[in-house]
Amino acid sequence: MRSIHQLALVFGVIAAGVGVQHPVLAGPAPAQARSIAQEAYIYGYPIVEAYKTLYAQAVDKGGPNFKAPFNEIGNSANVFTPKDTAIITPNSDTPYSFVWMDLRAEPIVLTLPPIDAKRYYSVQLIDLYTHNFAYLGTRSTGNKGGVFVIAGPGWKGSKPAKATKLIRSESSIAYAIYRTQAFDADDLANVRKIQEGYKVQTLSAFLGKQPPAPAVAIEWPRPQDGMTDSPALFRYLNFMLQFAPTDPSETALMKRFASIGVGAGRPFDDAKLDPTMQEVLAGGIADGKAQFAQFKKTKVDSREVASGDFFGTRAFLKNNYLYRYTGAALGIFGNSAEEASYPAYFTDNHGEPLNAAASRYTMHFAKGELPPAEAFWSVTMYDGKSKLLVDNPINRYLINSRMVDALKRDPDGSLTLYVQHDSPGADKESNWLPAPSGPFYAIMRIYMPKPEVVSGKWQRPPLAKVE
The missing domain is CATH 2.60.120.1600 (Jelly Rolls)
Structure with a gap:
């Protein structure tokens, strides 16, 4: 298996148009391949949409939406305005803090200070599949604060004695969104003081021990216009899946996806696709969009299903990929039903x-x-x-x-x-x-x-x- 660094290099070369030959329709017939592409589009859209935010907030240091490097916290000392464009359908009544966590080398420790019992706050923990895998804060852990260790799928350790809780993520890259209630514009100074108390450390720094060897550097591909509306989506999806080990419940799914070139770390050059494959993949994406439009019209707009159905843990969503897509399309990173209703x-x-x-x-x-x-x-x-x-x-x-x-x-x-x-x-x-x-x-x-x-x-x- 290639290293993440090698795969990132392959991705970069392919993106530049000097890639390896991409597989054509030697496997499934066009109609079957189109159906698989539709399924892969619905599955992959939230992951690639999330990548836009990851890149804007943690990678693109010169960009207007950059917040902080990986494993550091970025605080927004004001509420969202029309000038903030990194997240669609943003909440504008709780100033945000953001942490993109790289859990490959070791866990990350999030320390929360005690907060006034009358003020709501939460820390929403999200994996690369866009599952809300855990919560910290008023509803879930209270306003007394605590020390929370967030570990990736490859870490085999146990909860340190000093920690309040150990929480495991399905993916080795994860996201923490902090929401701190602001009572009004005059209250923002108080919010800033609370945000200053949010602490982020590696586990080794928290324990005062020597850090492990660093994980290899990742060459993050720059987002392109229309990346979630064209076969380019599958290129970014392949890249992102390297950091999200396949859940056993999705083994058969990934085998189907592999027949059209979709899978963790697989080279995918959408610019060099066989013309038939280009047409098939574009058709599958169009079918996926039509599927969502029909679902929104008949189920969402009629309120037969609620926002709370679209966000939650893997166990809650039960691999309902259309629900996960709907959540991402209408307002990515939404809260689970018990935390908030929308x-x-x-x-x-x-x-x-x-x-x-x-x-x-x-x-x-x-x-x-x-x-x-x-x-x-x-x-x-x-x-x-x-x-x-x-x-x-x-x-x-x-x-x-x-x-x-x-x-x-x-x-x-x-x-x-x-x-x-x-x-x-x-x-x-x-x-x-x-x-x-x-x-x-x-x-x-x-x-x-x-x-x-x-x-x-x-x-x-x-x-x-x-x-």
């Missing part, structure tokens, strides 16, 4: 797509029917095309539970939000959630949802078109 708004009360260039909308909460949250809730606006936050004259990207006291109530004690492009007027502007002049969607987030949310007893109100 009621989504893609259509209005008539089932029509949302478009603020043509219509105005309201969201009405009856008295006593605000989202039931143990921590807090928010409703955030996104551009339907870019999937990013929407620039607007009042710099408001969301309305959340901390803002409720400043909103204007209806005479009966209910609450109406105005969701539209233009201001609803000075008397209603306090309740205005600005939308782009065109397609949009909105995501409600309920952190630490109460049982009535999880059970479905509480239902989010519709986004009603103003007739």
Whole structure:
């Protein structure tokens, strides 16, 4: 087997157009190969979409979205704005901290300080498959802090005596997303102090011992435009799978994928594909997109399935790759259901797509029917095309539970939000959630949802078109 370094070099040479001959359709017939390509696209999209974030935040040091090198923490001392483009459908009510962990040589130790019991925070641990394999923080481990050892699949050690908990990742590269609640703009200084207490160390540094030999350097391939919409996706997928050992439940799957050239570390030059293979793979990707579009229309938009179905551990998702794809396509790195609920708004009360260039909308909460949250809730606006936050004259990207006291109530004690492009007027502007002049969607987030949310007893109100 080639070393990771050798494979990275092979990838780089191939990307430059000097690669080895790629296999053509000598195995499965075109129709079967197209079906396998569709399956591989649905499977691989979240992994490659995650790579975009990895590269932007931990590799591209000169880029606008760089946060910190591997095994170091990068803190964002403010909330997300339209200028932040590394993550689609971002949350803008909790300042983030980020750690991309390289677990190949040894585990990484995350130390959390004690935090005020009234403030929500969490550390979401994500592997390269985009599984949420564990959580730290208010709901899962409390606000008293602790020392948590994150180990890769190749580490055979046990929990150090000084550590609170040992957590294992399926992949040797993993991601930690910290969310620290900010009560309002004046609270950001307090958030920064908390972020300063988040500590990241290698296990050897934590124990005061000699470090092991470093892992070989990785030559990370630069992302290219359209990489998740073309056969180039399989090139990046092959590269990423080197760091994610095959789960026994996926052995047969990987054997099928190998018949079209997809597999961990396999050389894949999409620019040199046999014309028939190029057509087959592109067709499989188109079929995968159509499969998702149909699923979104019939299951997601109708609310037959909820956001909580798309995020979680491997055991929770049960290798439902369409669900995992849907989570990545609608808002990658979303929280598991027990951590947060994400009621989504893609259509209005008539089932029509949302478009603020043509219509105005309201969201009405009856008295006593605000989202039931143990921590807090928010409703955030996104551009339907870019999937990013929407620039607007009042710099408001969301309305959340901390803002409720400043909103204007209806005479009966209910609450109406105005969701539209233009201001609803000075008397209603306090309740205005600005939308782009065109397609949009909105995501409600309920952190630490109460049982009535999880059970479905509480239902989010519709986004009603103003007739």
